[in-house]
Amino acid sequence: MHNKEIRSAAKNAGVRLWEVAAAYGINDGNFSRKLRQELPQEEKEKILAIIDRLDQEKQEAI
Numbered sequence: 792m793h794n795k796e797i798r799s800a801a802k803n804a805g806v807r808l809w810e811v812a813a814a815y816g817i818n819d820g821n822f823s824r825k826l827r828q829e830l831p832q833e834e835k836e837k838i839l840a841i842i843d844r845l846d847q848e849k850q851e852a853i
Contacts, residue, residue, distance in 0.1 A: 793826060793827060793828055793829045793830075794826045794829060794830055794835070796835065796839070797811075797826065797830075797835060797838050797839065797842070798826070800839055800842050801842050804842055804843070804845065804846035804849075805846070805849060806842055806845045806846055806849070808822060808823065808826075809822075810845055811838060811841055811842055811845065814841045814844070814845060815837075815838060815841055
C-alpha cells in the first residue's frame with residue numbers, strides 16, 4: 792500500500808481522509824486516487840501538516 796505514512800497519521804489523529812481532502816481543496820475521490828501512487832515528499836509533508844492542523848482543531852473543540 793502506498794502512502795502508509797499519510798494513512799496511519801490520519802487514522803492515529805482520528806481524522807477521516809475525506810476531511811483531509813476537503814482541507815487540501817480536492818474531491819475525496821480524487822484524493823483517494825492520488826494516494827494510490829506514492830507521492831513526492833514535499834506533497835506528503837503538506838498533507839501531514841493538514842492532518843496535524845485538523846487534529847489540533849479537533850482537540851480544541853473537545
